Amino acid sequence: MAYPALTVLDGWTLLAGLAALAWVFLLLGRGAFWRGDQRLPAAPAPARWPAVTAVVPARNEAEGIGACVRALLAQDYPGALAVIVVDDQSSDGTADLARAAARETGAETHFRVLSGAPLAKRWSGKLWAMQQGMEAAGEVPFLWFTDADIVHGPLVLRQLVAYAESRGLALTSLMVMLSCRGWWEKLLIPPFIFFFQKLYPFRWVNDPRRSAAGAAGGCMLVRRSVLDKAGGLAAMGAALIDDCTLAALLKPLGPIWLGLGTQSRSLRHYRHLGEIWQMVARSAYVQLRHSPWRLAAAVLGMLFLYALPVLGVIWGVCAAKPLLLGLGVLGSVLMMLSFWPTLRLYGRGARWLPTLPLAALLYTAMTVDSARRYYRGQGGAWKGRTYGPKEGGR
Structure with missing residues (x-):
């Protein structure tokens, strides 16, 4: 027929x-x-608030580092909190602006700027800065990795730690609110969040029975003992997508959680299409x-x-x-x-x-x-560094 x-x-x-x-x-x-419904739930206060060190990798972040430092030192956190800014070879006065912001808050005793060493082989720039900050932090129970262009609300750390302790989480991460003011941001930033949620369904990430793992690099509270058990940041030193790689490294060793954070916001303003294009093109492949x-x-x-x-x-x-x-x-x-x-x-x-x-x-x-x-040897170009097909960074 x-x-x-x-x-x-x-x-x-x-x-x-x-x-x-x-x-x-x-x-x-x-x-x-x-649905976008994964928000940080309220959790009871732990019997004892563990010490936390916030590690801020910063390379040429003069525009936002002051506000970032002030917000970190203003956290309403009952436990011990130290803040380390790792100045990753900046040329725009990032370190001086960070110190000035700390002086304004009167909390200099809980703050330090670490002058970053030159980029080591087989490391990406951000992870190398995070590694140095982690070493300087010592044996602290929790590390709070956060970006230098993010301002956190005063209760964010308290809520992160309370939830992490109540669930025994290895990693607790928030996708902060990105800038959405200009026309290109209004067109492209909400879809960026939408696509990220589609790629890493938050409910699946938060389900210990599933292998899905994801995180948002702007706000990651990490349990130090689990990170050490996983081999530390050296186990992923050349990764360009540091947040999701870290999530995949830690999830086999303990539950992780990822949600949308409305009390933290990024100060990075994408004024032109080219700036968003560069942000995506450096790591999409x-x-x-x-x-x-x-x-x-x-x-x-x-x-x-x-x-x-x-x-x-x-x-x-x-x-x-x-x-x-x-x-x-x-x-x-x-x-x-x-x-x-x-x-x-x-x-x-x-x-x-x-x-x-x-x-x-x-x-x-x-x-x-x-x-x-990538095939032209320009993959991962970011802040004066490029990461090509055959090397971690230069």
């Missing part, structure tokens, strides 16, 4: 239907990532393990999920195909429905919902550019 060949439009209808089905699966079957096949799959997957529903709507209207139009509308509605909680988190209105496909195409282009840079 002969079967009629599918026409081009029938083929598009099938693809639009599959894309809509994929969005149904994402809404129902990927840890409800899109690393996330794909430098695999051309994974790159191809990622590109096709992004086009399938974010471009096909929109094309289905356009083609369905132009070709007067009601089924194609309906499937395109269904896929587009499901896409926007999943994006809505993240958009609301960043205070954006419904008019930004239709911009998600555009943002997805831009992030796809950034990922392709990340691969191009």
